[in-house]
Ligand SMILES: Nc1ncnc2c1ncn2[C@@H]1O[C@H](COP(=O)(O)OP(=O)(O)O)[C@@H](O)[C@H]1O
């Protein structure tokens with residue numbers, strides 16, 4: 001069963017947004033709307049995220065990823081369409097109930113995690129629980145558990161500025177995990193980290209996921225990160241999802257030239273699971289351009 005469903009979501013900023021949606025439905029382009037002073041940030045987004053699945057939304061800067069994510073937790077109201085969360089129509093909930101769902105069941109991890117400088121690491125990790133009105137004792141217990149999960153329990157009495165950037169980002173992740181939310185929304189959460197640390201965080205997220213089986217929507221502009229983390233990936237371009245599928249489907253059967261150009265430089269062997277047998281340090285073979293034989297095996301559409 002899917003935990004989250006986006007059903008024909010639109011978000012238009014600017015003048016007469018509802019009218020703009022009508023025009024988009026009848027084929028108007030983003031550029032045409034821009035001439036009239038409207039920005040079509042998200043156009044007709046449809047997807048489902050299953051329980052325990054990492055769903056990656058990948059696209060260049062400005063393609064609408066953050067706007068889409070903000071609609072998924074009700075921070076931003078869609079111009080049209082619905083968000084269904086665990087069978088409930090999130091977009092139809094009264095503000096108070098929406099706040100409850102948002103603070104208890106959905107957690108967000110941002111790119112630049114704003115830790116409170118005058119609170120300890122433990123207090124920072126427990127912040128989401130404090131917002132839920134959980135007792136201090138339970139806050140500390142659950143925050144300690146979450147810090148343990150991300151490998152930071154020995155730092156719990158430290159101040160944020162004693163931690164490296166990667167560790168601070170881990171505290172952000174711990175804060176989200178401590179709330180025991182069913183759905184984690186991660187917006188470019190690792191993008192500000194150095195490449196090496198970033199790889200470590202990706203590995204750690206995958207390891208945690210084996211244990212926790214959360215539903216995760218992970219946003220990135222980095223195709224390699226998308227391929228590494230995603231059970232399925234949605235590729236966005238100019239507000240539209242141009243393709244969704246498993247990493248292998250996207251590499252082997254790109255839906256159009258745009259996606260094809262994107263995946264050109266990807267290490268196909270790794271995506272297709274052939275790198276596991278390669279001894280560490282061995283030079284990877286060049287990417288295979290002709291995927292015809294594999295392509296047949298892929299279920300299109
Ligand atoms: N509050 C807003 N008002 C007007 N335009 C916005 C607003 N938020 C985002 N946009 C526009 O919507 C488009 C998508 O932005 P965004 O969702 O931030 O993309 P991404 O996260 O993929 O970089 C951009 O053209 C951006 O300028």
Ligand SMILES: [Mg+2]
Pocket residue numbers: 065066067
């Ligand atoms: Mg963004």
